[in-house]
Structure formats: structure tokens, C-alpha cells
Amino acid sequence: MLLASNLKMILLAAVGFAGPIAMMATPPQAHRDIAAHDDRPALIELAPGTMRYRLAGDFTRNGKPAEAPFAEIKIKQPLVIMKHQVTGADYRRCVDDGACRATSTGSADRPVVQVSWRDADAYAAWLSRKTGETYRLPTDEEWAYAAGSRWQDDGLPVDGDDPAQRWLARYERESNQKSAEADSEPRPVGAFGANENGLLDVAGNVWEWTNTCFVRTALDESGAAVGTPIANCGVRVVEGQHRAYVTDFIRDARAGGCAAGVPPANLGFRLVRQPATFMSALTGFVLAIRN
């Protein structure tokens, strides 16, 4: 069923966001590899921990544009995330099963790209059915935690009275960040190397969908949230060399969402595996017996 293309508004409960917290640099998380097996992709299991992280979304402070505050990510359970982005070959199996929209991008050893959040969501649902496990897109926090040193803080100085300073600073930062490669064709898996957590190709030339919706929050003078934050789940946070907000049905963000700014070169994704609940474990057991 095709939903209205514009806003899907969801009301969130008021959440108190802490102001900036001074944190020491977080060491790389302890992690272990989980090898690929049948339909299950190669995974990395990250130990629980914390990370200082700048919140995603739009903020005003005392009625004026403000920079997003820092918060502490607390990952309380092991985070299991795919070692690399979903490849063209992986995605093709979903297409062949009739559960995903066809695309010709990617290959056995290259990430599938030009896929929308809806495509990624459909793939996650299919993979969950196939394996009896629960896969989904990471939240922005989970992505940042797994990205570790490759997560890019988007913070910029904000002058409430001069909106242009922030636009110029962001433009400057994004222009300098853009990788020096002449073209943005997706590279073979592993081409951008592993981060300290063992994940491949984080912040390469593929930006990855997260499940986090675009949220606009009003803060008062002290930095506490006032009123109700407004979430637009028709727009999701995309992470890579920089953070972007992209409408959920967009497959190719290269033309950019706005008149100016540096858009993601490619849209792809990787998934996290949720810990087994009793029901999902039972399903998996039943599937295993049947096959």
C-alpha cells in the first residue's frame, strides 16, 4: 500500500535531552566475528559500552536555531551488526524471491546501491523470514557506536542571529570531506578498509540508511526539551562521511535534497540482528527442522 509521499507524523513522548557531557575518548569496543553461514551474513558482535554522540535531527534553543546537543549512547546489550554492507548478490536473492524491488546495482562483491529506506526495510523483513532471526536497520546511535572512530561529528558553530554562518561552515566541511576519487562507483567490499571494530567500508562512498526518523526538538535556555518533539518518519537519517536526512522512497540522492550542499554519492545499507526473543528462537527452530 502506497502511503502518502510527504509527511508521516508521529508524536513522541517528551524526552529530556541532557546538555553536552564531558566524556573521555571511548576506546574501541571489544568485538568478535560471527562468520557467514547459509543465509546469514557475516556479523560482528560488539560488546556493550557507551559513546559520546551528537544527536541527530533539528534543534532550536530558546526559539532560535541551535546546534544539536551531545548525548551519551548507552548500548546495554551486545550489538550484532553486519560486517559489511549488503551486496548486490545478497540483495538479488531477495529480488528472486519476489520480496524486493529489482535493481541492477552491486554484484557478488560490491554493495547494492540506489536502494531506498523502503527497499532496505523490505530486505530486512525478507532476511528475517529466511533465517528465522530478526534483522532490521540500525538506529543512528547503533550505527555511530559501530562506526566508532569513523563516525563524523556533524557539529558546527551556530549563530542564532546569522543563519548563513552555519550554511557556509557546513558547505565548507562537506566540500573538504568528499573523497578524492574521480568517480563514485561503489568499490569491492573491503576497499575502504576496516574500522577498529572490524566493520568494513564505514564512511566510504556508500551512505547507509538507519531507522532513525528526522526529529525536530525545541530546547529551552538550559538545554532541556520543551513541548513535544516532532518526528517525520517519511525522512530517515542516513550516515556516512557525513550525516544526511533523506526521504524514505529516494533511491538516488546524488542530485541532492536541497539547492546547495554535498549529497550522498550512493545509498546502501547494512543491518543489525536483534537478540533472539523466545518467539523468534522458536520460529528459527521450526524453520531449521523443516529445512
Next chain:
Amino acid sequence: MLNRRHAMMGAAVAALVLATPALAQSPDLKLPRQKIELVAPPFVHPHEQATKQTPKIIEFRMEIVEKEIVIDEQGTKFQAMTFNGSMPGPMMVVHQGDYVELTLVNPETNTMPHNIDFHAATGALGGGALTLINPGEQVVLRWKADRTGTFVYHCAPEGSMIPWHVVSGMHGTVMVLPREGLKDGAGKALRYDRIYYIGEHDLYVPRDEKGKYKTYETVGESYADTMETMRKLIPTHVVFNGKVGALTGKNAMTANVGETVLIVHSQANRDSRPHLIGGHGDHVWETGKFANKPETDLETWFIRGGSAGAALYTFKQPGIYAYVNHNLIEAVELGAAAHFKVDGKWNDDLMTQVKAPGPIPPKVQGALQPLVKAN
């Protein structure tokens, strides 16, 4: 298949036909000479605006370069033909009454004959009939800049070669300034602090059965497919300065609040309608000819294919501006967009966000409905 021998034989015949005018003697002009080093676009070589100097012979030299370039972020390759290695070719600036003396060089590494047609010049197909050169040859042409304005120049060898060379990148611009400099409609002097030259190209890159862009070993091999694609009149790319995004990011154009910028825009083949998003054209010579009074306070102006126009604007707000061909499909999807980065102080009087985006007040039409708690 087009090869070098065919091209040269065609050129030899043409050269025989055109041999006669070369015997006519040019009068001794007894004018001072000045040599100018051309600069790659979007920049323009240093020049006076208003000048107290008397007419001169201005010497330029351009080398024709056939080369493979990359025209977009996906790495699409394109066999280009260029004046001086850039797309568009460099901009030349002289004053009314000056003579342009161009040495045009076609190095032997090229595969095709080329020439040049100056829209500002008079006679001989703009100079095209007197400048056809084979690889390994060069020619010197002199013409009088007797009228003011911005004018296109382009390669125009003969027949189907003309559109093909132009949409392969072979065009540039000449600006002939009035000796008193630019003036507004009331005759008051206008001065620019910076000048940017934006040459727009419509490109027609052939695709294979799967829809992927095709690449070719030589420019000659691309000819047949490109002709078929261009005859459908729908470009695959519309680019500023030779590549999608060429004037964005690190290569965005810059200015400061309070500075006056002259933006010269040329399109040698196809119509365009430039618009500065967030700004205006304070004084615009849409047709590009300075003897006409400029239009003022324009939102969007029209560059007819085969011409160059000029727009003057004094920046009033800092921030990022996009300068686009305002067929927005061509701007966003095909590449016809550039950026300006402008530093300075924000002017709240011109624009201010009175209230930041926030929830519609409750009970007003369209306000969020509170979630019903599930029990």
C-alpha cells in the same frame, strides 16, 4: 567510420576553394600590440573595465586539444574537443576598437581539422572560412572588435561537423567592453569587483542497450552514435564548465557581501535561463550587447542558444547561493547548477525567521493529534 585521412582530404578541398582571400594584403595598422595570457574558466584574464588607452592589437594564442574527460560523478567518460583544454574555451576581453589577433594551433596529436567562428567578428563566416587548420597546422586571424558585448566563439568546420564539434565542447566567449566601461540605463558608470564566466554545454552521450553510457577509444569512433543521439534533441547532460558539479564544493565561486559580480553566461547551441537562487540580476544585458540599456532587477534571464549574456549583481546576504539553468530538471538531474559561497554579515532587515519551525498550536486545523494510549 570517420578517420583522419577522410577528414584531411575534406579539409584540403576546402582549403583550395578558400585560397584566394589570403592573397589580399592587410593594411598596416600602426597600432601598439599587447599579448594576453588566457586563463581557464570560470576565471577571466586581468583587464581594465573603463580604459584611457587607445586601440591596440591584442594577441591571443589558443591550442585545440582533443581529449577524453570525465563529465560526472559516476565517472562517465566523454571524448571532448576543446579550445585550450577547457570546456568552455577561455574568455577573451578586449575594448571596442581593439583588434583581436588570434594564433590558432591544431597540434599534430589531434585527429581532426578545426577552425573558429567569432560571433563578434564580421565576414568569412565569423572567421571560420579563413581558419580551417589540419592537425600540425596553425593560422593567424585578425578581426576588428567594432561592437560591444559578450559574444560566443565556436568551432564550425563544415556540415555535420559543426553541431558535433560544438556539443563536444568547442565553444567560448569574447567580451568587447565599451572604452568608458559598463553603464546603467541612465548612463551612470557600473563597475564589477569580480567576474565569472560560465559556459554551458548540452551533451549527448550515447547509451548501450542496457542504458549504460558508452565509451569510445577516439573521438572519431564516437561520431556515428553521437549523431544519432543528438538528433533526438534531448541532452543526457547539461553542464557548467565541462562537468556536473564543476563549480560546486571546493570549486564553488566566491564573493563577499557588498561586492559586485559580473556573471557572463554563454550557450553556443541551446537556450538556457539562468537564475541566482537567493539573489537577482541587478543589471542584465540578457542579449549580451552593451549598447543596449540593461534590464534591471531580474529574477531569471534568457540566454538564447548561440549567444552569451551578462548579469551584474551586488551581493547583499552571506551564505550559499545556487546559480542554475532554471529548467530545474536540467539543473538538478542533468547538471546545470553552480554554487556561490558568500561571506559577510547577515541582514535581518532583508529576511528573518520570525519564528522557528514548531508544532501547529493544538486545536488548530492540521495540528498533531495526541497518541491514544494503548491499554
